[in-house]
Amino acid sequence: MKTLIMKELREHALHLGLFIAAGVASVLMLAWFNQFDHETVLTLLFLFEAPLFTIMLGGHLVGAEVRTNTFPFLAALPLSRSAIWWGKAVAGLAICLTVYAAFAGLAWTAGIPELLLDFGMGNQTGGAEPWFQLRGYPFLTAGILLFGLPMALFAAAYWGTMLPNGLPVLETLVAVVALWLLWSGQALSALHLPLALGLLTIVFLASSWLTFRRGELMTGWRRAWWAIGSLAVGLGCAGLLWGALDGLADRRLPKGEMKELRVTDDGTSVLCAVETQAEWFDPLQGMGLRPWSTTDPDRTAHSRLLRLDPATGRFHQVGRRGLVCPEPSPDGKTLAAVALTSWPGLRTTPRLVLADPVTGDIRRVIDTNASPKGFLPDGRLLYERYVPGGGDLITTELCVYEPGSGSRGLFAIQQDRGGGLFPLALTCLDAVMVYTPDRAEPLLVALSTGRTASLPLPVFLHSPYQDEKLAILTAYNQPFHLVRPGAAPRVLTGLATDTEFLGRLPDGRLLVVMNATTTVDGFDLEGRVLGTFDADAGTCRPLAAFRNLRLNAMNTSLSGDGRTLLASMNSPGPGEAFLLDLETGRRQTVNLPTRSIRHLQPAGRRAFAVSFYEDLWRVDADTGAATRLVAVPSPF
């Protein structure tokens, strides 16, 4: 067989020379027309010329033999058909990879600061932007271009020669043009390109080998049926393999990093957004997703949604991997999320969906290229939409979805490379507060009309508390602002910045934890006590019933019905965590582990969720029982 390879190389040495000469000539021509920048050079060489040459060579290897009628000679030699096939394949691949390497050298003269030599697994080195991020074209790595693509093209062209009369030139050109158009579109971004190219290459090579091995000479349509048939079978098998790998990867849960832990309803159910590493065989390896500023770029990582099953105490995946940005609805019956994948093993344009909160089944697709920003208390969903304009411009649009009526756009701006609006819903005003980079003040967008008005407030405020009557806004080290319907926003200068707003008591008063000075035995003691907030006055007053209760250095939380308070020291020793019945004043000790508490929050109406750094606990407001829900951040 070695002699056959040498003969093939001698036979096609002219091709090699011509291809390289053509590459050099075209680069020189670019220089002449002052277009000698690396983008253009690389596009011309690697996305047009080299694929064309590869296809020509692959088609020529067998097709030329048939057309010049030298194939009977080859077929009559003491060489097995397999040896002939291998000899041509090896020689052809060697030549076309040489062409690619020569082109890479040519391209290097055009100056690529960092030639990214990763092999298509999606890791990016350095912070430099890859040259192939051309106007929204999908990501393609140097590895794919240098190895995967030429091999796949060669294999396809080589296969084409199994058809009678080899591969006609016209169809070859059409194939190249079609390929070019595919790349211009977003079609290839749906695939894990290295895996797809690898499978395609193997299928084409296997099909052509099977066909070539048959004893018939290279004529006749029986051969064509064999080639097409075996190709179809091969593609079917590849597709099945793809689906199987997808299924396998979906069912496996390797260790991941928890991004978000949410306690839903009364704390028995926990929703966890986890970023897990994609496995090497996963067909959904991140390729070709343009990173939106608000969605997970999801390159080699996947997001999964996990739900703690209260019955078994184990985590189960909610829906397919690729569900990100979960937002549970207020009634707990729906989940809004962004779905990045579709079945099986294909990425899609990110879709905003409503899904079942337990199984993750997608019930409804609301919009594409959108991410949810939160449910309003009445069940409407607020979300942002991203529409790419020309170049790097993205139009971000604020929309609201109403079950039964559909979606409505409220407000839109155009930004360079996106950025988002950071919307904050203010239920008391039935409006959304948004921030745009060109303004110093936030904009208020009315939910019903879409009318905008400027708000005399500083930017980037968050809301520690809001309900239908008012909203408290603040930022770090900023004074509180009060927003109420029918009145202008007010700065609450009289309020200490470390005041905590807990929630409404059953009688409607707003409970806070405030600083107060009390006199005990003639001494003035600074302390943190319970109080109420007067919206009209804009100040807080301590609660008389609990003026002796010191809550210094304690985490506090008010139950959903406003009747019980949970208070705990940061690392509660015995007796340093307790429940307080606000009506009766009775205290009940809660046994929590002596570890640093990260966060306390109400869970449902009669329970609390206590987040430690290592795990999550639930405290029942009636019994005071503390149960460990789940270990964090590795719940597996």
Next chain:
Amino acid sequence: MDNTIAFTGLTKSFGRLPVLRQVGTTIGSGQVVGLFGRNGAGKTTLMRILYGMIGPDAGQASLLGLDPQAHPVEVRQRVGLVSEECHLYPWMDANALETFLAPLYPKWDRELFRRHLASMEVPPDRRVDALSRGTKRKLMLSLALAAQPEVLLLDEPLGGLDAVVREQIVTTLIHSLTDHGVTIFLSTHEIEQFAKVCDRVIILSHGGFLVDRETAALTDQVRRVTATLEHPVEAVPAHPQILSARAHGTQVEFVLNGFTQETADAILANWKVREVAVSGLTLPEIFIAFTAGKEEVS
């Protein structure tokens, strides 16, 4: 006789066209067998099946005891094939061809190759596409013989060549017969070229072997009977051994396959005969007698 070349029940159809129908024979070592058939009779198909290039629909073939489809490499290292069409790479010359082919054959003899090129006047450094048809054929024969095959399959080896080249090729074949004892199976539709060279003649017609006999026996056993009759006749009655017949006035003439005096007399008994003459036929005439009037489908 050993089974240097042996095949039985070979059947091949192209589409609905049956080309070979259950043909079979055995050829022993050192024999030279000529396969004669009209254009399109299926000679090339049979050669290709024997060489393992295509497979039969039914039947088996064996060369040197090996199935050519199951052991293509070994068979082709020991069996040479020269066909009428030149399929050599046009850009190669004899030297390049030797470089390419020599490693494929364990018994390749470089000296022998050069001697054949010299004796047949083939220039070693001229490209194939610059050679005349005859020189190409001689080159192909040299290549085949350089591998020192035990068997030679020749498909129309003298087709379209001038007399000088034919002579050179026949001489080379005779040499390879005397010096190397090679077994030759050749096919042609020009029978007179090989009358001197073939021990045995097989006539292929309509997919079957009409004749499979030693050359001398064939010439012996096929005779023409010419008779002058008393009265004119219209036609000669049919007889299984009559290959062709003619009646013209008082002259009748028929060709008998497997001539015996008794058979001739039996047929002549149909008429009153004045004169009878029995003569032999040349091989072309024998061939025509066997195959004339039956159009081959090609």
Next chain:
Amino acid sequence: MIKVDETAPVPIYVQIVQGFKREILRGVFGPDHRLPSIRDLAVELKVNPNTIAKAYQEMETQGIIYFKRGQGAFVAPGTEEERMKEARTEIKRLFGEILAIARSLNLTDEQLQSLLNDLLAGRTHGPKARKEA
């Protein structure tokens, strides 16, 4: 010399045998004369050596030649009488063919006889005589 005509309706080996017989009769190959080797004759005549071998075999069977191991084939010494007998047989056969042709041309025996006499006369007198006849 031995010549072979592939277009003749006579088997090649028979032609070779006949050719040798003629040469022996003419005295070109004398008794114990060594015949050319099968190989050399095959190359010279462009005939399959098997056919040459068959011819030699046939001649040996007819007693015209004999083989000496390792040395080849030799003309068998035969009496003058045997040679003449064979010559006569051969001529008789040829005459027979001529006769058949003559009859088919409707020549009478007398016409044939007269022709023969003319030929014989011309032969003894040479070319000059032929002109006269």
